[in-house]
Amino acid sequence: MNTLLTIESKIHDEARQGEAYAPITTSQNEFKKLFFIESYGCAMNFADSEVVASILQSNGYGATKNCEAADLILVNTCSIREKAEATVRKRLTEFKKLKKLNPGILVGVLGCMAERLKEKFLQEEKLVDLVVGPDAYRTLPGLIEEAETGQKAVNVLLSRDETYADISPIRLNSNGVNAFVSIMRGCNNMCSFCVVPFTRGRERSRDVNSIIEECQNLFAEGYKEVTLLGQNVDSYHWTAADNSKQEVAVTFAALLEKVALISPLLRVRFSTSHPKDITDEVLYTIARHENICNYIHLPVQSGSSRVLQLMNRTYTREWYIAKVNRIREIIPGCGLSTDMITGFCTETDEDHDQSMSLMEYCKYDLAYMYFYSERPGTLAARRFEDDIPEIIKKKRLQEMVDLHRIHSLQSMQRDIGKTCKVLVEGFSKKTQNELQGRSDHNKVVVFPKANFKKGDYVMVKIDSCTAGTLIGTAIVE
Numbered sequence: 516m517n518t519l520l521t522i523e524s525k526i527h528d529e530a531r532q533g534e535a536y537a538p539i540t541t542s543q544n545e546f547k548k549l550f551f552i553e554s555y556g557c558a559m560n561f562a563d564s565e566v567v568a569s570i571l572q573s574n575g576y577g578a579t580k581n582c583e584a585a586d587l588i589l590v591n592t593c594s595i596r597e598k599a600e601a602t603v604r605k606r607l608t609e610f611k612k613l614k615k616l617n618p619g620i621l622v623g624v625l626g627c628m629a630e631r632l633k634e635k636f637l638q639e640e641k642l643v644d645l646v647v648g649p650d651a652y653r654t655l656p657g658l659i660e661e662a663e664t665g666q667k668a669v670n671v672l673l674s675r676d677e678t679y680a681d682i683s684p685i686r687l688n689s690n691g692v693n694a695f696v697s698i699m700r701g702c703n704n705m706c707s708f709c710v711v712p713f714t715r716g717r718e719r720s721r722d723v724n725s726i727i728e729e730c731q732n733l734f735a736e737g738y739k740e741v742t743l744l745g746q747n748v749d750s751y752h753w754t755a756a757d758n759s760k761q762e763v764a765v766t767f768a769a770l771l772e773k774v775a776l777i778s779p780l781l782r783v784r785f786s787t788s789h790p791k792d793i794t795d796e797v798l799y800t801i802a803r804h805e806n807i808c809n810y811i812h813l814p815v816q817s818g819s820s821r822v823l824q825l826m827n828r829t830y831t832r833e834w835y836i837a838k839v840n841r842i843r844e845i846i847p848g849c850g851l852s853t854d855m856i857t858g859f860c861t862e863t864d865e866d867h868d869q870s871m872s873l874m875e876y877c878k879y880d881l882a883y884m885y886f887y888s889e890r891p892g893t894l895a896a897r898r899f900e901d902d903i904p905e906i907i908k909k910k911r912l913q914e915m916v917d918l919h920r921i922h923s924l925q926s927m928q929r930d931i932g933k934t935c936k937v938l939v940e941g942f943s944k945k946t947q948n949e950l951q952g953r954s955d956h957n958k959v960v961v962f963p964k965a966n967f968k969k970g971d972y973v974m975v976k977i978d979s980c981t982a983g984t985l986i987g988t989a990i991v992e
């Protein structure tokens with residue numbers, strides 16, 4: 516089994532699709548059956564697949580990377596845009612063909628698309644045997660048994676308190692250096708374009724002690740970087756008893772600090788921050804701890820206050836700019852990335868110009884840009900007409916991508932001559948004579964291997980760059 520596939524750790528990237536998973540070491544003889552899991556969507560979905568793997572492994576299922584060898588095929592799906600769902604449907608059709616050749620195989624759909632389409636999936640699509648929503652993974656073993664008897668098995672109940680806090684995820688496709696740690700689930704924000712509150716349910720935070728324990732265990736196993744995950748990490752909130760049994764509230768800033776204090780050798784990242792909720796306390800915590808990366812993903816979605824109001828983002832352009840200024844004041848040189856949507860309902864050329872000028876102001880290091888895709892059941896779908904022709908949405912998107920390309924190249928070029936601390940993640944894609952890792956600012960850095968290895972922190976002087984990679988040489992003291 517090829518076990519050293521490096522997980523692409525660009526977080527938030529819903530474009531990352533269809534990674535097949537297998538854990539680092541599995542003696543397949545230990546298991547009565549094999550499962551194959553493929554994940555689509557955001558980092559939270561990928562983290563969920565690791566929870567699913569743990570539940571299945573405790574019930575006698577081992578992971579395989581070969582779908583043809585599997586008794587159970589699971590697709591962990593995303594509904595964020597129409598295209599994401601179309602990709603999954605195509606993949607399920609391929610699995611249906613496999614099932615025709617081997618009728619004993621069970622095919623299950625998990626995640627956000629399962630939640631959105633529910634039983635309709637079984638009736639309309641006839642592609643799957645199991646439909647399991649994001650809060651129902653504990654019931655998978657029972658559902659599999661039901662499906663094995665020929666019944667269609669569905670559980671899409673959303674929960675107000677499920678966080679899978681007690682389940683130790685099985686790290687799949689791990690490079691042994693970076694790991695995702697889920698700190699909360701769901702979302703209460705109701706941005707009008709977004710399907711997530713409907714597919715993931717109400718926001719709830721995970722027990723702080725279980726988060727710290729998971730991070731400590733990861734560090735003890737040799738991991739050097741954790742990324743704390745939630746749709747809106749700044750609203751993390753847990754009430755815990757302190758030593759004198761007093762109830763104390765743990766905010767996101769306090770959680771970040773607790774994780775950072777596990778070891779100075781454990782890097783901490785987090786995603787996603789909401790501009791309305793990120794506090795000065797969080798910014799000062801980042802500034803105080805060298806091992807909390809100076810990098811914030813702060814999705815803006817639009818540069819027009821009018822459109823932001825229709826999107827129900829609850830901040831204005833001016834508020835957002837003030838936040839960015841505050842970040843740069845408290846954490847000088849902080850890396851900044853964003854998400855942007857073009858062609859939202861009623862967006863005019865002037866609104867689009869406002870988005871472009873905001874991008875010009877912020878000069879993001881990284882941006883994920885999408886054209887608006889109406890999602891059934893969302894506030895926008897119910898209230899507004901999806902009135903911008905696709906050709907205009909795409910033209911505006913292209914203009915934005917072109918502008919961002921200039922900013923991201925400038926951001927890379929600014930690092931030439933600087934020295935940055937790189938956490939090595941493995942060999943470079945091109946050759947085993949070079950190593951690849953990430954800087955504090957989340958940029959990919961490549962340098963000659965010498966005697967360094969995966970998991971080392973190396974000071975690298977940057978000599979040149981491409982659009983996506985910094986190229987340098989290690990400084991040996």
Ligand code: SAM
Nearest residue numbers: 557595708709746787814854855885886887888
């Ligand atoms: N919770 C994060 C936030 O508040 O920004 C991320 C949510 S979502 C998983 C990731 C990104 O997908 C969003 O930031 C948004 O830019 C994009 N997105 C969400 N719904 C969309 C839609 N209907 N059409 C196009 N892009 C969408």
Ligand code: SF4
Nearest residue numbers: 702704705706709711
């Ligand atoms: Fe969707 Fe908004 Fe929640 Fe992000 S904050 S998941 S965009 S509703």
Ligand code: F3S
Nearest residue numbers: 556557593594595627
């Ligand atoms: Fe994530 Fe897609 Fe669901 S972005 S929360 S997997 S809709």
